[in-house]
Amino acid sequence: MDKINVNLYGGKSIFGGRETPLEAEMTYCDKYKNCSFYKQGKCFSAGRWQQNCKFGKKVRQKGYTSRALKYNDFRDKYRKDECYNKLDEPNNTIGKIEDTFVINVRYLHEKEGGGYKIETNIFSHPLIYINENDFKNELISLICDGKPRTFMDNAVIKDYQEKTVPRFLYELKTEFTDIYNRFITQYPEYREKQLNFIGRTAYIYSLRDGIELKSNYSDGAKFVKEGEYLKSTTNYNGSFMPFNAKEADIRLKIDKKMSVKITDNSMVDENTIFKD
Template sequence: MNEYPRLVSWSYYDGNNFFSGKKDKEFLTKVFITDPKGEEILKNGKVACLANVGLFDRARDPYFKITKQHGFTPRAKKHGELKYNMLKKHSDLKDKLSGIDSVILDYGDYVYINLAYIDNYVNSIVENNPAFYKKNFVFKEHFNVHFLKSLINYNPLTLIDRAPIKDYQSKNVPRLLMAVKNQFPELYKELLSVSDKAKEIDSQITYVGKSAKLSTLKPGKVELRLYFIEKGIFDWDGKQLSRETETYGKELISQIIIPKDDLVVIVKDDATVCETTVIVD
């Protein structure tokens, strides 16, 4: 029988700050499940408390929580004991979960949402809005056409001169619609039928250049990042990747790759994207 709270993932930082060159204290980040409703979310492998949405938001996950356990600097004799002890007890849980990297995600009783500017200081759309449980969580029963239209038509204002923050409409709204189209296709169709603005933006939406799980794409051309900065255009037939390329001796050879299910590629043609495609935003 499952226990709550229960450790479900952990990660380790050794204290070596690559950018500053400083020696910080090592620490463990532990993720605990606190509610039975989080069990289904565990299968997805992504949790809100690890998402990069700000320090204070990380503690507001309705189903999970994180704790930090600090140890010693790299110069100390006991440095590394934290990691050693965790590997001895919970090696199977190391880096098992990661943060949510998409704009929206079905999340138990909620829809996780990560849009910049929606809680700005001037005209926040989050404050006193019954649709929101917290900034990054919308009650699922409120995640409907009416709510989406309010996000599409929203114009957050700057603090000083009360001018519209242009990035929201030019970048955030298209990203939102792309995510809804991909994850909630039936709701998206309904939205297009009642919103001319959504319909206009939809005509300009493209997945080209976006990352996607290869196994969820239809056959066609995709781009695969190879060694370091090298990239290659491959033909995907639903089972394998293939291409013809020249050797240094100008000989033409065929290259075939049998990919793993979680391989991520770059979309090169919108025709390869379907309703079940998983876009890695």
């Protein structure tokens, strides 16, 4: 297996609590070259918040507290590793590793004896692994038709149909087009399923030209995307203007890491790449 990611955990608490020994966590995999998640800079075995991918392997190395002489050497060794913080944990609802589809849809569970079901289970959110030959339209329909309910009052969980299903269909359409086309041929009612991107975070460079973006800061400055730049559409005023100027037109060079929260579905087109 090749090493694909390194993370460091522990050390001094930012909240002033008790310091724990620094710990390095290395992720290894021999299928990453044929993994759609990895190609997007993601891996379920990177990080500690989600269930690990069954194809990955984690190795942990316990280090030292900052009082130890070897603390800096241990920390620097892993920070300088080419795989340090290389991968993020995915929020994708679907991906493929070699000939296996990985479904990350909350409430989807395997039934005892075979098959699948949509079920509310507050204690379990498993990754579902399905051989490509078994990934049929009927399963996609089951996911899209699901109406999970709350555990306490049995109310329909609206976010599933309003957010999860549209996201699943969008990822299916953009990443696995042949399967999406096969599905909507048999289930044409899903062709017009409203895709909702509001609330998601996308990379600005991948958004369509002409959209207007509002600054996250209190100044409320507005910018329009023009190719590789964001150009202010309102006179910008700030605390650090040269020559004590009161207003300025701003032109920002867009880099690959700049992102924005989607506030209108019209901001998105087929070229949009999401950060989340």
